[in-house]
Structure formats: structure tokens, C-alpha cells
Amino acid sequence: MLSRSILRSAFRALPRTIPRPLPRTPFPRVFQEPTPLIVRRFASRGPRIKHYRYNPEEVQRAKPLLTGEQIRNGFRHPGTKVLAVVVLGGGIYFYVSHLETVPVSGRRRFNCYSEDRVEEEGKMMYNMIMQQDRDAILPAWDPRTRMVQRVMNKLIPASGLEHVNWEVHVIESKEANAFVIPGGKVFVYSGILPIAKNDDGLAAILGHEISHNLAQHAGENMSRYVLLEPVRWVFIFLDYAGYTGGLGRFLGDILMDLGMMRPASRRQESEADYIGLMMMARSCYNPDEAVKVWERMEKFQKAAGNSIPQWLSTHPSDSTRIAAMTKWLPSAEEARSESECAVTLGYSKDFQKSLGQSGIWSDLFR
Numbered sequence: 001m002l003s004r005s006i007l008r009s010a011f012r013a014l015p016r017t018i019p020r021p022l023p024r025t026p027f028p029r030v031f032q033e034p035t036p037l038i039v040r041r042f043a044s045r046g047p048r049i050k051h052y053r054y055n056p057e058e059v060q061r062a063k064p065l066l067t068g069e070q071i072r073n074g075f076r077h078p079g080t081k082v083l084a085v086v087v088l089g090g091g092i093y094f095y096v097s098h099l100e101t102v103p104v105s106g107r108r109r110f111n112c113y114s115e116d117r118v119e120e121e122g123k124m125m126y127n128m129i130m131q132q133d134r135d136a137i138l139p140a141w142d143p144r145t146r147m148v149q150r151v152m153n154k155l156i157p158a159s160g161l162e163h164v165n166w167e168v169h170v171i172e173s174k175e176a177n178a179f180v181i182p183g184g185k186v187f188v189y190s191g192i193l194p195i196a197k198n199d200d201g202l203a204a205i206l207g208h209e210i211s212h213n214l215a216q217h218a219g220e221n222m223s224r225y226v227l228l229e230p231v232r233w234v235f236i237f238l239d240y241a242g243y244t245g246g247l248g249r250f251l252g253d254i255l256m257d258l259g260m261m262r263p264a265s266r267r268q269e270s271e272a273d274y275i276g277l278m279m280m281a282r283s284c285y286n287p288d289e290a291v292k293v294w295e296r297m298e299k300f301q302k303a304a305g306n307s308i309p310q311w312l313s314t315h316p317s318d319s320t321r322i323a324a325m326t327k328w329l330p331s332a333e334e335a336r337s338e339s340e341c342a343v344t345l346g347y348s349k350d351f352q353k354s355l356g357q358s359g360i361w362s363d364l365f366r
């Protein structure tokens with residue numbers, strides 16, 4: 001049995017304050033780049049990149065795992081060249097094997113995300129909106145919900161996306177906004193309905209949003225990230241090794257910004273305009289109204305002064321857009337007359353094929 005004195009002396013032998021272990025930071029700063037998480041509120045609110053924040057004190061205490069010298073030696077090592085060739089070759093193979101053609105517009109693009117994966121990603125956003133706006137969701141019997149549902153019912157057969165599990169929610173709000181989350185979850189903010197004005201106008205807006213889904217723009221944007229991120233890392237490593245004089249990080253960020261944000265939106269917007277216009281025409285809505293919706297948007301924007309409607313913040317209503325749509329009107333009219341408004345005749349399966357051959361959209365980007 002242990003006597004009290006033994007216990008006491010043992011206790012005294014212990015340090016007064018047990019030193020707290022430092023937070024473990026086994027990775028150097030270079031490995032602690034914040035991991036961006038793409039939260040893409042489908043098209044209308046644009047891709048948002050959140051950065052995980054790291055504790056700056058922790059980072060300062062961290063000992064680099066690799067020094068600049070070690071990285072430089074790594075670059076000089078003969079094996080590095082072989083590795084670079086293998087990685088580059090693999091990268092090119094990966095890129096080429098994931099090239100595909102966008103339905104209807106016929107554009108070639110890189111997309112390494114399946115529809116299911118993108119849908120999975122969209123689920124989180126869907127739950128967030130449903131939670132956030134649950135009190136403002138209008139009931140199914142509300143005339144505004146019924147209007148959106150009615151237009152959707154006519155548009156879906158023309159989109160060839162009947163297999164998607166569509167769901168429509170109208171949210172009571174002054175905000176003029178509408179978007180579709182991958183997986184066919186449609187959200188319409190009631191503030192956009194006066195701009196849509198009628199079923200034809202609403203068909204133009206919804207057709208555009210459905211087209212973002214049809215053309216899988218969300219997957220395309222996520223894929224672009226997969227492609228650009230490694231390049232950005234190479235810049236960061238070059239910077240760390242002292243080859244780029246501190247510019248590497250900066251160049252990497254510019255590359256991400258240019259590659260992720262800029263070219264994507266204009267091309268995809270125009271593509272969604274084109275596909276949406278054809279889709280609404282095939283559903284026997286008046287394509288003229290699409291142009292008018294954009295004109296109303298512009299007027300609304302001017303009247304609203306500084307407060308740009310949410311939808312317009314990612315859908316700039318410029319004259320180029322209206323001009324392009326006016327140019328496509330004759331083919332939309334043709335599509336409308338050919339369709340005979342026979343929603344049940346199963347033309348939808350040919351929709352993507354038949355319009356894809358017209359090549360009118362791609363003329364814009366040649």
C-alpha cells in the first residue's frame with residue numbers, strides 16, 4: 001500500500017504547471033494554403049469561393065517541412081524531369097479523355113464531373129436554402145407557384161430532361177431572382193414575376209436557368225477548378241523555391257481568377273440564352289418575349305438605381321445579349337412552328353440533336 005508521504009513526494013515531483021503541447025502544425029505554410037470550397041449557387045448568384053481561415057500564430061510557429069533549398073534541389077534532381085513528363089502526360093490524357101460536346105450549342109469543353117456528382121454537390125445548397133427561406137416558401141395553391149409550375153410543365157418535355165426529379169419552389173420576396181440548383185431544384189423569388197410579366201416572359205427566364213442545368217455548367221466550372229488548381233500549386237512551389245521573387249502566389253491567384261470567373265460566365269450565359277430561347281420556342285412560348293424580358297430587366301435596373309436585382313448581378317443585361325437574341329429569333333420562330341406545340345409527341349428526344357447541328361450559337365465565338 002502506498003503511504004501518503006510517498007504520494008505527496010510523487011506529486012511534488014510533478015512540474016507545477018504541465019506544459020501545454022504546442023498545436024501540432026506538421027506542415028509548412030506552403031501546404032497550408034486555404035482550401036477553396038466552391039459553393040455555386042447555380043449561375044444566378046455566381047460561384048462563390050470561401051477560404052478556410054488558418055490561425056496566423058500557428059502558421060508562424062510552424063517549422064517548414066521543406067526548405068526553399070530542398071525544393072530547389074528537388075527541381076534540379078534528374079528524376080524530377082521524368083516525374084514532370086509522367087504527370088504532364090497523365091494530365092493531358094485526363095484532359096482529352098474528359099472532353100465532351102455541350103448539347104444543343106455543340107461547344108467542346110472539358111468536364112470531369114458526372115451529373116450525379118454535381119447533383120450531390122447541389123444538395124448542400126438546396127438544404128441551406130430550404131432551411132433559410134422555409135417561412136417564405138409559397139404553398140402549391142398560390143397563383144404564383146401555379147404559374148411557375150405551369151410554365152415548368154411545358155418547358156421540361158422540350159428540354160429532354162424528364163428524367164430529372166424536378167421540384168419548384170416560389171419564395172415570397174422583393175428580390176428579383178431565379179435559379180436552378182443541379183438536380184432540378186427550381187427557386188423563383190416572387191420579385192422577378194412582375195419583370196417576367198406573363199407566361200412567355202417567365203418561360204424565357206426559366207428556360208435560361210434550365211439550360212444552365214442542361215449544359216451542365218456547374219460541372220464544367222468545378223472541372224475548370226480541378227484543372228487550374230495544380231498549375232497554381234506549381235506557381236506556389238516556384239515562389240517558395242525563390243524562382244519567382246514572390247510573384248508566384250500572385251500569378252497563381254490571377255490565373256485562378258481569370259480562369260475561373262471571367263471566360264466562364266460570358267460563354268455560359270450566351271449558351272444558356274441560346275438553348276433557353278430554343279427551348280421556350282419548342283414549348284410554344286413566344287420567343288419575342290425573351291428579348292422583351294431583357295429590356296424590362298434593363299428598365300427595372302435603371303429604375304432601381306443602385307440596387308441591382310440579384311438576378312442581374314450575374315446576368316448582365318447588355319445590348320450585346322439583346323442583339324444576339326434578336327439575331328436568333330428567326331431560328332427560334334422556326335423551331336416553334338416545327339414543334340406544332342405537340343408536347344406529347346416525343347420530339348424532346350430529338351431536341352438536343354436537331355438544334356445542335358444548326359451551329360448558330362457557335363458563330364458568335366468564332
Ligand SMILES: [Zn+2]
Binds near residue numbers: 043212315
Ligand atoms: Zn444565366
